[in-house]
Amino acid sequence: MELEQLNESIENLVWQWANPGNALEKEVIGLQTIFDSIPALVFCKDTNNTIIRVNQYFTEQTGLRKEELEGQTVFEVCHIEKLATKNWDDDKEILKTGKPKRDIIEPLITDNRRWLSTSKTPIYDKKGEPVGIAGFSFEITGQKKVEKEVLQLRKELAHSNRVTIMGELAASVVHEINQPLSAIRNNAQAALHLLQNPQTNMPDLKEILFDIIADNKRASDVILRVRDLYKKQDHKKVLLDLNELVQEVFAFLKNETITRNVSLKLLPDKTIPLVTADRVQLQQVIMNFILNSTEAMEEIMPIKREIAVSIHRAGEEKIGLSIRDYGRGIDKKNLLRIFEPFFTTKPGGIGMGLSISRSIIEDHGGEVWAENNENGGASFHFTIQVMGGEENGVS
Ligand code: ADP
Numbered sequence: 219m220e221l222e223q224l225n226e227s228i229e230n231l232v233w234q235w236a237n238p239g240n241a242l243e244k245e246v247i248g249l250q251t252i253f254d255s256i257p258a259l260v261f262c263k264d265t266n267n268t269i270i271r272v273n274q275y276f277t278e279q280t281g282l283r284k285e286e287l288e289g290q291t292v293f294e295v296c297h298i299e300k301l302a303t304k305n306w307d308d309d310k311e312i313l314k315t316g317k318p319k320r321d322i323i324e325p326l327i328t329d330n331r332r333w334l335s336t337s338k339t340p341i342y343d344k345k346g347e348p349v350g351i352a353g354f355s356f357e358i359t360g361q362k363k364v365e366k367e368v369l370q371l372r373k374e375l376a377h378s379n380r381v382t383i384m385g386e387l388a389a390s391v392v393h394e395i396n397q398p399l400s401a402i403r404n405n406a407q408a409a410l411h412l413l414q415n416p417q418t419n420m421p422d423l424k425e426i427l428f429d430i431i432a433d434n435k436r437a438s439d440v441i442l443r444v445r446d447l448y449k450k451q452d453h454k455k456v457l458l459d460l461n462e463l464v465q466e467v468f469a470f471l472k473n474e475t476i477t478r479n480v481s482l483k484l485l486p487d488k489t490i491p492l493v494t495a496d497r498v499q500l501q502q503v504i505m506n507f508i509l510n511s512t513e514a515m516e517e518i519m520p521i522k523r524e525i526a527v528s529i530h531r532a533g534e535e536k537i538g539l540s541i542r543d544y545g546r547g548i549d550k551k552n553l554l555r556i557f558e559p560f561f562t563t564k565p566g567g568i569g570m571g572l573s574i575s576r577s578i579i580e581d582h583g584g585e586v587w588a589e590n591n592e593n594g595g596a597s598f599h600f601t602i603q604v605m606g607g608e609e610n611g612v613s
Contacts, residue, residue, distance in 0.1 A: 322335070375570055479520035525541060536604065
């Protein structure tokens with residue numbers, strides 16, 4: 219029997235138990251024993267929000283007696299207005315559409331720190347008129363707690379991965395900030411020099427001051443980018459152009475790749491639509507791939523060290539991004555394992571980069587995979603949903 223049919227049969231039995239009519243006493247007692255012995259909250263309501271019947275477990279969990287529940291509306295029993303309203307809205311929708319609702323995640327009506335998963339179905343009389351709602355709920359507080367802890371752990375790991383990336387990039391960051399700072403110092407000295415000369419013309423001085431302002435902005439942009447990566451934040455999905463995003467990552471990695479003699483190439487697709495994504499998270503993913511590729515090419519001749527990032531459409535709903543290198547490639551037996559947490563083949567590796575990248579991509583409705591190229595090196599591919607998803611997601 220399908221799960222849906224099973225659920226409906228149970229709910230119809232619940233209704234018979236609550237409204238025995240002229241059923242045999244034996245049957246009524248039988249149903250009573252069954253429903254009172256199961257560890258789920260079983261209930262029946264009429265079409266006006268009034269509770270007709272609840273089982274023993276319902277009374278034990280809510281801490282209310284049968285008399286305090288049966289014959290009362292949910293609004294009279296539940297003192298959290300928002301919760302009672304949501305509960306009633308679900309009922310109205312079920313009665314209106316005639317369709318059951320499954321897996322409603324809601325708090326217990328007498329304690330909003332405890333969570334239930336509820337199934338409800340409309341019940342009809344012989345003429346096909348709706349007469350009420352029958353349903354049951356299971357407690358899922360423990361499961362919810364674990365989900366929350368996993369989410370928290372993922373956030374912490376994603377953060378520490380960003381900090382690791384920043385550690386790797388420290389030299390580039392120092393260099394990126396140092397450059398504009400030296401330029402500012404040189405320009406300021408030049409300006410002082412000009413000021414000592416009575417023949418100095420204003421336009422020259424103005425130009426120098428504008429250069430100082432521009433260099434100052436360059437330095438503070440670097441600091442802002444670093445701050446974003448370090449920040450422990452809830453994530454915000456916004457509309458993004460992937461071509462631009464990759465360019466930003468390239469700019470960030472410029473010094474790192476120059477030092478390691480790696481050239482970065484972007485094969486953009488100007489026709490692709492925007493995606494709804496978290497900027498910092500996606501930058502983190504692309505950075506992970508590029509840094510891995512850079513490391514994988516350490517042993518080949520500098521002239522051959524090239525990483526190509528290409529962007530393309532991957533069907534109606536998705537955009538694809540591929541990162542290709544000419545490095546040592548991936549051992550065949552490890553092709554799937556590399557995405558597992560803590561899998562690493564590097565002496566000082568942590569093995570979290572790809573695992574975090576995968577969860578970020580999956581959170582954006584996409585997929586990620588790796589393969590070895592025919593003529594050497596590895597390629598990493600991922601897809602991501604085009605715009606239209608949630609505007610504000612927390613991952
Ligand atoms: P880590 O870099 O700390 O090892 P990752 O999760 O980023 O952690 O990578 C896991 C493993 O995947 C690496 O140790 C390496 O064996 C493999 N790998 C990742 N990227 C590449 C690549 N571009 N070429 C070859 N192997 C790679």
